[in-house]
Amino acid sequence: VNQKGVDGSSLDLSECPFAILGLSENGATKRVVIKAWRQKMKLFHSDKTGNGDDTAGKILNDAKERALKVVTDKSMSLGGKAQQEFEEHNGRPLDEERIDILWKILTHQTSLPNC
Numbered sequence: 001v002n003q004k005g006v007d008g009s010s011l012d013l014s015e016c017p018f019a020i021l022g023l024s025e026n027g028a029t030k031r032v033v034i035k036a037w038r039q040k041m042k043l044f045h046s047d048k049t050g051n052g053d054d055t056a057g058k059i060l061n062d063a064k065e066r067a068l069k070v071v072t073d074k075s076m077s078l079g080g081k082a083q084q085e086f087e088e089h090n091g092r093p094l095d096e097e098r099i100d101i102l103w104k105i106l107t108h109q110t111s112l113p114n115c
Contacts, residue, residue, distance in 0.1 A: 017070070020063035029108070030071055037064040075106055082106065 018025045021036040037060060042048065044056035082102055086094050094102070 017063035017066035020059060021067060023067070025067075025070065028067065028071055030068060031108075033064060033067045033071060037061075 016025075018028060021033065021040060023032065023036050040060050041057065044060060046054045046057060049056075083094050083099065086098075086102075
């Protein structure tokens with residue numbers, strides 16, 4: 001299937017969701033994935049291209065979902081590593097309040113607390 005954007009660019013139809021979105025998996029965040037998806041949708045959406053073919057939209061939606069899953073899985077893995085390092089360094093388990101703070105920091109929901 002030939003997928004051309006309104007600017008004449010082609011859609012990478014590889015299996016890698018990050019490549020489809022024009023991203024590198026390294027350093028990709030939820031925000032970056034969604035921004036890249038929006039930019040690609042503006043170029044390849046059937047309403048923009050005028051060809052009535054929604055294949056590119058389906059490919060981009062699938063790539064976004066798969067990339068977000070990878071990013072989420074990495075965040076959860078990083079959270080587990082951080083918890084283990086905290087417990088090893090401090091010699092005590094990480095309590096629920098600190099886990100909540102750590103999760104918010106790792107998911108960019110808050111900045112470091114003043115403690």
